Amino acid sequence: MKGVIGMVKPCNIATPTSHVAHISHCTTRTNHKTQRLTVKSSWNSESGQARVANRVAKLGHKWREYQGIKNWEGLLDPLDDDLRHEILRYGDFVEAAYRCFEFDTSSPDYGMCKFTENTMLDRCGLGGSGYEVTKSLHATCEVQLPGWTEKKPSWTSKNSSWIGYVAVCNDEKEITRLGRRDVVIAYRGTATCLEWIENLRAMLTSLGNEMTPDRKKAMVQKGFLSMYTTATPTCPSLRDMVREEISRIIETYGNEPLSVTITGHSLGAALATLTAYDITSTFKHSPLVTVVSFGGPRVGNRHFRSQLENSGTRILRIVNATDVITKVPGFVVDDSNDTTKRRVHVSGLQKWLQKQVYQTDWFKYADVGKELRLSSYASPYLTKSDFATCHDLKTYLHLVDGFVSSSCPFRTTAKRLLAEAKHSS
Numbered sequence: 320m321k322g323v324i325g326m327v328k329p330c331n332i333a334t335p336t337s338h339v340a341h342i343s344h345c346t347t348r349t350n351h352k353t354q355r356l357t358v359k360s361s362w363n364s365e366s367g368q369a370r371v372a373n374r375v376a377k378l379g380h381k382w383r384e385y386q387g388i389k390n391w392e393g394l395l396d397p398l399d400d401d402l403r404h405e406i407l408r409y410g411d412f413v414e415a416a417y418r419c420f421e422f423d424t425s426s427p428d429y430g431m432c433k434f435t436e437n438t439m440l441d442r443c444g445l446g447g448s449g450y451e452v453t454k455s456l457h458a459t460c461e462v463q464l465p466g467w468t469e470k471k472p473s474w475t476s477k478n479s480s481w482i483g484y485v486a487v488c489n490d491e492k493e494i495t496r497l498g499r500r501d502v503v504i505a506y507r508g509t510a511t512c513l514e515w516i517e518n519l520r521a522m523l524t525s526l527g528n529e530m531t532p533d534r535k536k537a538m539v540q541k542g543f544l545s546m547y548t549t550a551t552p553t554c555p556s557l558r559d560m561v562r563e564e565i566s567r568i569i570e571t572y573g574n575e576p577l578s579v580t581i582t583g584h585s586l587g588a589a590l591a592t593l594t595a596y597d598i599t600s601t602f603k604h605s606p607l608v609t610v611v612s613f614g615g616p617r618v619g620n621r622h623f624r625s626q627l628e629n630s631g632t633r634i635l636r637i638v639n640a641t642d643v644i645t646k647v648p649g650f651v652v653d654d655s656n657d658t659t660k661r662r663v664h665v666s667g668l669q670k671w672l673q674k675q676v677y678q679t680d681w682f683k684y685a686d687v688g689k690e691l692r693l694s695s696y697a698s699p700y701l702t703k704s705d706f707a708t709c710h711d712l713k714t715y716l717h718l719v720d721g722f723v724s725s726s727c728p729f730r731t732t733a734k735r736l737l738a739e740a741k742h743s744s
Contacts, residue, residue: 403720412503412505418442448490450503453485504579523682530558539623579606581595596627610635613712
């Protein structure tokens, strides 16, 4: 972050509500002391415990509102404290997906999960969450490196990798607090060489008849769809694994209040959106499906967005305004909800090229869901504005914990720090 950030001044909240009345300070910029904080990579962090098990509020009959049944109206600005807790809770499940992944390319288990399903959450600090992992999930990349790279390290060609997990809430106290039995599907972000290549396949492609039986013009990013639908002789597709597990869960718990919450960061956020679409399209009587995504890229076009909305899927996108990933693929952004009026933005292109791009459907993206927009500039603990810091999952959770409202973007009582704060004059 440019500039110096340090001392805080009181935040003046005109009409305090029950969930922000206890907040007394908001950060502002001054030229005095600076608090410096180093952001550790989410997927390399081995220290500390997640804070998911701090059960502070009983959602009860209001759980559908917190799952977005009313599109989180009145809950985002100012940010409702109970919703804040739920967002952070799901963020911790994503953090666990990173912690479980074997990043060491020299390890024979590179690309796999480091822990068994029955010890996974406990090893990641979520032993008290009330959830149990029921299924490990893998994603397969369709792309292959070219033949001239024969001397490449073997790890660069790994096409199937552990991507996340399904966990079901089985703790009676937590079920009572939540008001229903919750199912979490958590996805990590990009980790392998081939996954990075898939991210670059930005052209929109049709979902196909199996995922779009009514043959509408819903299109999504080619690389994301590839990772969701590609299978190998030894590894089923992510789509098939999700469908099988959700089918089992609905058959087991379908006679009780049930929700499916899909959460992910970066690439995981994109896969979470595709997963939500697939579940609501595949199961006629699916539970309420909600996506809570962090730092996700754009996924599809306006037809895809319309089908998501019509299916009843609720999506809450947590966006850091300084995070570039949330602005791509960004050749064209079709942000019109009105099918009779198309507003297309093609930044930095000459008019003749804009016209050419406008005439093709391959790059017309549209944002989906409800957005909670945060900013690294609001935090007194962030002194960098580099790509890694702005996109890191820990930064997102830090900003969610600190955000109060658009008029008071950061509270001094926030407890989720990124690392040890060092003070200097």
